Amino acid sequence: MDFFSEQDQARRSTKLLVALFSIAVIVLIAITNFLVAMTLWLVNEQIAGNYQAYQGALDTLVYQETLGLTDYISLQRFSLIALAVTGVIACAVLFKWIQLSGGGKRVAEQLGGKRIHPNTSDDNEQRIVNVVEEMALASGMPVPSVYLLDKEIGINAFAAGSTPADAVIGVTKGCLEQFNREQLQGVVAHEFSHILNGDMRLNIRLVAILHGILFIGLIGELLLRGSAVRSYRSNRNSKNTQIAVLGVAFLVIGGLGRFFGNWIKSAVSRQREYLADASAVQFTRNPQGISDALKIIGGYGPSATVQSTSAAEMSHLFFGQAVNHINGLFSTHPPLASRIKRIEPNWDGNFIVREPRKAVHEATHSAKETLFNSHHSPLNPVVGAAILTAETLANGTHHTVEQVPGGLSLSLSQHVHEPFSAIAIIFNMFLSEDVDIREKQFGFIQQSKFAGIILQIQQLEKNIDILDNVKRLTLIELTVPALKCMSKGQYSIFYKTLLLLIRADKKFELFEWCLYQVLRHYLDPEFGKTKLSRSVHKKVNAVEKEFQLVLSLLAHYGVNKLDEKQRAFNRGAYAAGFYTLALLEEQQFSIDSFVDAVNQLANCYPLLKPKLLKALRDCATHDNAVNAEELEILSAVAAVMDSPVPLIGDLK
Structure with a gap:
C-alpha cells in the first residue's frame, strides 16, 4: 500500500469536499431566498390591514401595498441573505474547528471516551493498550493514547486527530468484550491505516464543515421554540406566527442542509473504508482477524451502533456503521457483507453470532507464538520484545532479562x-x-x-x-x-x-x-502546542537547499572516509532527482540550520515526502549498513514530517 499516494488522494478528497460544500451552500442560499420571500409574502397577506403597527420592524423588508411573491425577490435582498447565510455557516464551521483543534482527544472526549492509562490493571484494557503499541511500532508511527467508550455496548472503534502526533485510538466497551486479540489487531490496524492515509484530518474537516450546514436547522428549532414560548405567554399571536413561519423555513433549509451534508459525508467516507480494510490485512498479514471482527458485528444484536449524542456527526470516523440509516445512500460505511467478501472471497455468508455483555475468553496461547508467528505478525524483534514484555506483565508471569527477546x-x-x-x-x-x-x-x-x-x-x-x-x-x-x-x-x-x-x-x-x-x-499536541505543517512545496526543486543540508549531515554521520561520504551523498541526491548537488562541509551547517531545513521539508506535499525519505534512506544504506546515528536522523526527520519512520526493510 502506497500510503503517501493515499495521503495525496485524501488531500484531493478535501478539495472535492470543499467543492461539494460550496455547491451545497449556493443551493441553500437560493432556497433560503425563496423561502424568505414566501414567508414575507404570507406574512404580508396575513397582516395586510396592520402595516402601520409593524412599519418600524418591516420597513426594509415589505412594501406598503399588496405585492406578489416575485416582488419579494430582489438582488439587494438576495445579496443580504447570501451574506447572512454564508456568515452564519462560516461562524459555525469556525466554532466547530476551534472546538476540535485540541486533537483526537477532544473528539474522544466529546464521544464520551475516557483515557485508558497505560498502567491499567484491567486485563481487557491492557490488551488493547498492548495491541496499539504493537501496531504503532510496527508501522513506524508514534504510539497514540487509547480511549474507552465505556457506556457503549455496540462493537466499534475509531481513530481521530489532525496529525499522527495528536492521534488517538478509541474503542467501545463492546469491542473489548467481544473481540479476541487477533480481531483487535485487525480493527486497530484498520484505524492505523486511517492515520497513515491522511483520512483523519479529512474527517475532522468534514465534521466542521457539516456542522456549518446543519447549524441553519438548529436556528430554525430555536425560532420555533421561541415562538411557542411567546405564544404561551402572550395573546398577541401575529408576531409569533411570523417567527414560527420563519422557524419552519429555517427547519426546511436545515433539513436540506442535512441531506446535502449526509450525502457528502457518505460519498467521501465509503471508499476510504475499503482502503483501510485492505491496509489492515497488509499490516497484520492476517485477513482472518479483521474478517472475523466484521462477522461478529454482523451477528451481534447491538451491531456497531453508538448511542452518544455526537455519534451522528462523528459517524464517518468509526470502524463500523455507528448510526443506522434507512436509506443506504447516507450510510458512511459499505455493507458488512461487501467488506467481508473483499477480504475473504470464499466466505459462506454466515455471521458469527454473539450475545451482549459476554466477553470473549481466548484460548491460551503462548505470547511468543502470538507475536512472532511469521505468517500473522509483521513485528521486528525490538517491537516484539516490548509487547511480549507487556503481555507477560499483564499475566503476572516472571522472566529474567535474558528471556525477553530484543534485549529490553x-x-x-x-x-x-x-x-x-x-x-x-x-x-x-x-x-x-x-x-x-x-x-x-x-x-x-x-x-x-x-x-x-x-x-x-x-x-x-x-x-x-x-x-x-x-x-x-x-x-x-x-x-x-x-x-x-x-x-x-x-x-x-x-x-x-x-x-x-x-x-x-x-x-x-x-x-x-x-x-x-x-x-x-509527539507531546506538544497533547498540551495545546500543535503547529501543523502546511502543504506548500509541490516540486523537489523548491527544497533543494534544505535537502542538500540534511543529506550532507546524514552522509557525514554515516561514514568516516571522505570518498565514502561523497558516494553516500551522491546516491541520495540522485535518488531525489538532483544531479549537480555538492556535498557540504561540516562547518557549512549548524544544528539550527539543520532544524530549519527539516521544518521546510515537513511542508512538502504528500507525494513529495516519500521521494525525499527514500533518498535519505538510500544515502544511509549505501554501504549496506545503517548505524545508530543514521537511524536517529531518519527517525527525527520522519517525525517532524508527520510520516512513518523510514524503516530500512519497508522503503523500497
Missing part, C-alpha cells in the same frame, strides 16, 4: 507505562557522561520538584546504559502515552527541565536534537 529488560518495559517512571527514563537519556556536568544536571532535576525522581533515575540507570541508540528510540516511543498523562503544569516543568539538561554542557548535539524533536513533536 523486564524492568524497563514495566516502567514505560508509569508516568513518573517514564519521566525518569527520559531525563536519564539526556544525562552527560562528564561527572561535573552530570552533577549540574542532577541539580536541575532536583529543582524540578518531581519528588523522588532522582532515586528513580538511579534505579533505572543501569538498564538504560546498556541499550544502544536504536533501542533508546524504541523506548522513547513506548513512554509517550504515559508522558501524555501529565498535567499541563507538569509538562511545562518537564519541558523546561529537559531544555536545561540539554544546555548543561553548552552544546546541542545531534543525538539530543533527535530525541528532543521526537518528544516535542
Whole structure:
C-alpha cells in the first residue's frame, strides 16, 4: 500500500469536499431566498390591514401595498441573505474547528471516551493498550493514547486527530468484550491505516464543515421554540406566527442542509473504508482477524451502533456503521457483507453470532507464538520484545532479562507505562557522561520538584546504559502515552527541565536534537502546542537547499572516509532527482540550520515526502549498513514530517 499516494488522494478528497460544500451552500442560499420571500409574502397577506403597527420592524423588508411573491425577490435582498447565510455557516464551521483543534482527544472526549492509562490493571484494557503499541511500532508511527467508550455496548472503534502526533485510538466497551486479540489487531490496524492515509484530518474537516450546514436547522428549532414560548405567554399571536413561519423555513433549509451534508459525508467516507480494510490485512498479514471482527458485528444484536449524542456527526470516523440509516445512500460505511467478501472471497455468508455483555475468553496461547508467528505478525524483534514484555506483565508471569527477546529488560518495559517512571527514563537519556556536568544536571532535576525522581533515575540507570541508540528510540516511543498523562503544569516543568539538561554542557548535539524533536513533536499536541505543517512545496526543486543540508549531515554521520561520504551523498541526491548537488562541509551547517531545513521539508506535499525519505534512506544504506546515528536522523526527520519512520526493510 502506497500510503503517501493515499495521503495525496485524501488531500484531493478535501478539495472535492470543499467543492461539494460550496455547491451545497449556493443551493441553500437560493432556497433560503425563496423561502424568505414566501414567508414575507404570507406574512404580508396575513397582516395586510396592520402595516402601520409593524412599519418600524418591516420597513426594509415589505412594501406598503399588496405585492406578489416575485416582488419579494430582489438582488439587494438576495445579496443580504447570501451574506447572512454564508456568515452564519462560516461562524459555525469556525466554532466547530476551534472546538476540535485540541486533537483526537477532544473528539474522544466529546464521544464520551475516557483515557485508558497505560498502567491499567484491567486485563481487557491492557490488551488493547498492548495491541496499539504493537501496531504503532510496527508501522513506524508514534504510539497514540487509547480511549474507552465505556457506556457503549455496540462493537466499534475509531481513530481521530489532525496529525499522527495528536492521534488517538478509541474503542467501545463492546469491542473489548467481544473481540479476541487477533480481531483487535485487525480493527486497530484498520484505524492505523486511517492515520497513515491522511483520512483523519479529512474527517475532522468534514465534521466542521457539516456542522456549518446543519447549524441553519438548529436556528430554525430555536425560532420555533421561541415562538411557542411567546405564544404561551402572550395573546398577541401575529408576531409569533411570523417567527414560527420563519422557524419552519429555517427547519426546511436545515433539513436540506442535512441531506446535502449526509450525502457528502457518505460519498467521501465509503471508499476510504475499503482502503483501510485492505491496509489492515497488509499490516497484520492476517485477513482472518479483521474478517472475523466484521462477522461478529454482523451477528451481534447491538451491531456497531453508538448511542452518544455526537455519534451522528462523528459517524464517518468509526470502524463500523455507528448510526443506522434507512436509506443506504447516507450510510458512511459499505455493507458488512461487501467488506467481508473483499477480504475473504470464499466466505459462506454466515455471521458469527454473539450475545451482549459476554466477553470473549481466548484460548491460551503462548505470547511468543502470538507475536512472532511469521505468517500473522509483521513485528521486528525490538517491537516484539516490548509487547511480549507487556503481555507477560499483564499475566503476572516472571522472566529474567535474558528471556525477553530484543534485549529490553523486564524492568524497563514495566516502567514505560508509569508516568513518573517514564519521566525518569527520559531525563536519564539526556544525562552527560562528564561527572561535573552530570552533577549540574542532577541539580536541575532536583529543582524540578518531581519528588523522588532522582532515586528513580538511579534505579533505572543501569538498564538504560546498556541499550544502544536504536533501542533508546524504541523506548522513547513506548513512554509517550504515559508522558501524555501529565498535567499541563507538569509538562511545562518537564519541558523546561529537559531544555536545561540539554544546555548543561553548552552544546546541542545531534543525538539530543533527535530525541528532543521526537518528544516535542509527539507531546506538544497533547498540551495545546500543535503547529501543523502546511502543504506548500509541490516540486523537489523548491527544497533543494534544505535537502542538500540534511543529506550532507546524514552522509557525514554515516561514514568516516571522505570518498565514502561523497558516494553516500551522491546516491541520495540522485535518488531525489538532483544531479549537480555538492556535498557540504561540516562547518557549512549548524544544528539550527539543520532544524530549519527539516521544518521546510515537513511542508512538502504528500507525494513529495516519500521521494525525499527514500533518498535519505538510500544515502544511509549505501554501504549496506545503517548505524545508530543514521537511524536517529531518519527517525527525527520522519517525525517532524508527520510520516512513518523510514524503516530500512519497508522503503523500497
